[in-house]
Amino acid sequence: MSLPSTGQEPRWRRLPEERPRQLIDAALEVFGEHGLAGARLEDIAKRAGVSKGTIYLYFPNKEALFREMVRQKVIEEIEAAEQRLTDGTATEQLRRFMLGYWTFLRSPAFATIYRLVHGELHHFPDLAKFYSREVIERGIKLVGEIIRRGARSGEFRDIDPTVAARMLGSIMLSHAVWCSRRSFFLHVAEETDEQCVDNIIDFYLHALRPDQTGAGAGTSRT
Amino acid sequence: MSLPSTGQEPRWRRLPEERPRQLIDAALEVFGEHGLAGARLEDIAKRAGVSKGTIYLYFPNKEALFREMVRQKVIEEIEAAEQRLTDGTATEQLRRFMLGYWTFLRSPAFATIYRLVHGELHHFPDLAKFYSREVIERGIKLVGEIIRRGARSGEFRDIDPTVAARMLGSIMLSHAVWCSRRSFFLHVAEETDEQCVDNIIDFYLHALRPDQTGAGAGTSRT
DNA sequence: GGTATAAATGACTGACGAGTCAGTAACTTA
DNA sequence: TAAGTTACTGACTCGTCAGTCATTTATACC
Numbered sequence: 001m002s003l004p005s006t007g008q009e010p011r012w013r014r015l016p017e018e019r020p021r022q023l024i025d026a027a028l029e030v031f032g033e034h035g036l037a038g039a040r041l042e043d044i045a046k047r048a049g050v051s052k053g054t055i056y057l058y059f060p061n062k063e064a065l066f067r068e069m070v071r072q073k074v075i076e077e078i079e080a081a082e083q084r085l086t087d088g089t090a091t092e093q094l095r096r097f098m099l100g101y102w103t104f105l106r107s108p109a110f111a112t113i114y115r116l117v118h119g120e121l122h123h124f125p126d127l128a129k130f131y132s133r134e135v136i137e138r139g140i141k142l143v144g145e146i147i148r149r150g151a152r153s154g155e156f157r158d159i160d161p162t163v164a165a166r167m168l169g170s171i172m173l174s175h176a177v178w179c180s181r182r183s184f185f186l187h188v189a190e191e192t193d194e195q196c197v198d199n200i201i202d203f204y205l206h207a208l209r210p211d212q213t214g215a216g217a218g219t220s221r222t
Numbered sequence: 223m224s225l226p227s228t229g230q231e232p233r234w235r236r237l238p239e240e241r242p243r244q245l246i247d248a249a250l251e252v253f254g255e256h257g258l259a260g261a262r263l264e265d266i267a268k269r270a271g272v273s274k275g276t277i278y279l280y281f282p283n284k285e286a287l288f289r290e291m292v293r294q295k296v297i298e299e300i301e302a303a304e305q306r307l308t309d310g311t312a313t314e315q316l317r318r319f320m321l322g323y324w325t326f327l328r329s330p331a332f333a334t335i336y337r338l339v340h341g342e343l344h345h346f347p348d349l350a351k352f353y354s355r356e357v358i359e360r361g362i363k364l365v366g367e368i369i370r371r372g373a374r375s376g377e378f379r380d381i382d383p384t385v386a387a388r389m390l391g392s393i394m395l396s397h398a399v400w401c402s403r404r405s406f407f408l409h410v411a412e413e414t415d416e417q418c419v420d421n422i423i424d425f426y427l428h429a430l431r432p433d434q435t436g437a438g439a440g441t442s443r444t
Numbered sequence: 445g446g447t448a449t450a451a452a453t454g455a456c457t458g459a460c461g462a463g464t465c466a467g468t469a470a471c472t473t474a
Numbered sequence: 475t476a477a478g479t480t481a482c483t484g485a486c487t488c489g490t491c492a493g494t495c496a497t498t499t500a501t502a503c504c
Contacts, residue, residue, distance in 0.1 A: 014470060014481050035341055037260035040461065051483045053464080062462070118399070119257055119341025121406075128406045140409050157428075163421050166409060167393060170400075174392030177340070184343075184350045187362050187388060199385050206379075207429030236451050236500055263492065273453050275494080284492065446504085453498070464487080472479075 012050075020058050020068075022048040027069040032112035036066055036120045070116065070127055073109045074134055080104070085142070090150030095201055097146060098172070101139060102197045105176035114177060140165040147208070156208040164208065171200055234272075242280050244270040249291040254334030258288055258342045292338065292349055295331045296356055302326070307364070312372030317423055319368065320394070323361060324419045327398035336399060362387040369430070378430040386430065393422055 015022075026048035030039045041062060045052045059065040081104035085097065104110060113131070121128040143165035150156035156164075175196055178185040188196060237244075248269035252261045263284060267274045281287040303326035307319065326332060335353070343350040365387035372378035378386075397418055400407040410418060 010470060012470080012482065016481065019481090033344070035257055035259055037257055038342075041463085042461075052462085053483055054481080056463070057481070115340050118337050122255070122403070125406070128403075132406050132408065136407065137409055159425075160421075162409065163425070166397070167422075167425050170393045170396030171389060173396050175388070178392075181344075181350075184347070184354050185358065186354065187359055187384065199382075200389075203381075203385070203389050203429060207425060212434050232500060234452065234499075238451065241451090262490090274492085275454070276452055278493070279451070448503085449501090451498105451500075453496105455494105455496095457492105457494080459492090460490090462487105462489090464485105466483105466485095468481105468483075470479105470481075472477105474475100474477085 019048075019050065019054065022050070023055060023058060023065065024069045024072050027065055028073060028109060028112055031066060031069065031116060035116070036062075041065075067124065067127055070113060071130065073113055074131060077104055077107055077109055077113075078134055078138070080107075090146050090153060090155045091205065094143070094146050094150065094205070097143060098168070098201050098204070099197065101172055102176070102193075102200075105172055106179060106193060111177065111180035114173075136169060139169055143168055150208070154210065157210040159208065167207070168204055171204065175200060241270075241272065241276065244272070245277060245280060245287065246291045246294050249287055250295055250331060250334055253288060253291065253338060257338070258284075263287075289346065289349055292335060293352065295335055296353060299326055299329055299331055299335075300356055300360070302329075312368050312375060312377045313427065316365070316368050316372065316427070319365060320390070320423050320426070321419065323394055324398070324415075324422075327394055328401065328415060333399065333402035336395075358391060361391055365390055372430070376432065379432045381430065389429070390426055393426065397422060 023044065026044045027039075029047060030044045033039070039062075041055055042052050044065070045055055048054075055065065059068065081100055085093070085100070087093065088096075117128065117131050121131070140162065144161040147156060147159070147161040147164050151158055151161070175188070178188045179193055179196055182189045191199075245266065248266045249261075251269060252266045255261070261284075263277055264274050266287075267277055270276075277287065281290065303322055307315070307322070309315065310318075339350060339353050343353070362384065366383040369378060369381070369383040369386045373380055373383070397410070400410045401415055401418055404411045413421075
């Protein structure tokens with residue numbers, strides 16, 4: 001009666017290699033929707049296509065799943081994003097960086113991570129530091145370098161590179177958050193992502209433009 | 223035996239007028255620390271100096287307390303912040319606005335509200351809209367007006383006022399968030415609030431500076 | 445003082461969800 | 475194909491907490 005004849009699908013499969021990733025993906029979604037305290041492990045299990053017990057075969061508890069999820073996702077996105085640096089003038093390099101960073105910030109996972117980080121992470125100081133270091137400091141350091149080069153070559157005005165990098169970071173971060181929830185943040189509702197990042201690039205490059213004081217333009221711009 | 227002789231302190235007082243405010247203040251703290259799902263009403267009650275049952279004399283349930291708390295606090299802070307507009311050149315006005323807005327963003331309540339809004343509020347679309355409208359749109363509209371004036375008078379370059387306002391908002395918001403958690407966001411750790419807002423003002427005014435193309439400096443700057 | 449009533453209490457209930465574990469089904473090996 | 479192994483299941487326990495309500499306490503008024 002219950003003999004599975006050839007071709008009968010098993011009720012479930014053993015997939016020990018794939019479970020952690022499946023669970024982490026599901027966790028991103030559910031934690032993202034309900035936060036740490038509000039999320040139900042049963043929901044995460046269901047979305048991963050397993051039962052609740054299975055979670056405990058791979059993670060000791062809810063909190064550990066949460067931590068691992070954040071780490072995993074941050075690393076994943078960062079690595080994808082840092083492929084995009086080549087050379088050229090500081091302006092070109094900066095422009096390219098901004099586009100790449102924008103892609104990162106607008107990835108589906110990022111908005112969720114951002115919310116979770118700011119919502120829950122004073123209870124996870126180590127994770128908060130990890131995020132701050134890997135996402136923010138890293139970006140700031142990169143941009144800082146580009147700007148230092150640009151200032152030396154005369155492309156940019158003389159400005160503290162760290163401060164300038166922070167300005168860029170702040171603009172892009174907020175805009176990315178807004179754009180990820182256009183239905184709430186109506187001031188970006190009528191702008192596409194492309195227009196948005198173009199505006200940012202324009203604005204930022206203008207802010208870095210040299211002062212052009214004194215004698216008329218030495219360098220000509222096209 | 224239990225007769226309270228003269229001078230005996232009563233175990234508690236009737237304070238029907240003050241309870242709502244006390245509860246909302248306590249709620250801000252506890253929700254701020256644990257989020258909506260993670261906060262315990264008993265903790266809120268304790269922090270307000272009452273028992274759990276008392277909450278239900280003033281709010282129908284946890285969610286209502288949460289909503290009311292957000293509304294209350296946002297309105298409170300906004301109103302305090304909008305006293306600070308006077309007249310003068312667009313530059314002066316803008317500078318003053320930035321200082322005022324900074325004070326608002328750095329108020330103790332704001333950081334908490336910001337976290338809660340971004341952490342939990344996709345479940346409260348109406349509250350999210352309320353926040354967006356009252357905090358962000360309102361600020362953007364105000365700044366937009368100032369910038370329009372400044373562009374017309376030649377103080378600022380020709381730029382879409384809404385875009386420019388958004389840039390300002392994004393910079394100030396992120397910096398305020400960072401500054402409110404300096405121990406995590408190490409890139410602002412060594413800067414005081416004053417230095418931080420000064421940098422922002424400098425940077426932003428530079429970004430709005432007219433292009434100074436063509437004939438040499440008409441206006442001299444000190 | 446005594447009485448009325450509004451304000452506040454805190455023990456209780458009922459629901460829910462994290463974490464457990466005995467049992468079962470998928471796969472492996474001989 | 476039978477015995478052995480391990481991935482997985484889901485009913486259960488046990489703690490926690492939102493919300494209730496019978497009781498107690500403060501206060502106003504006579």
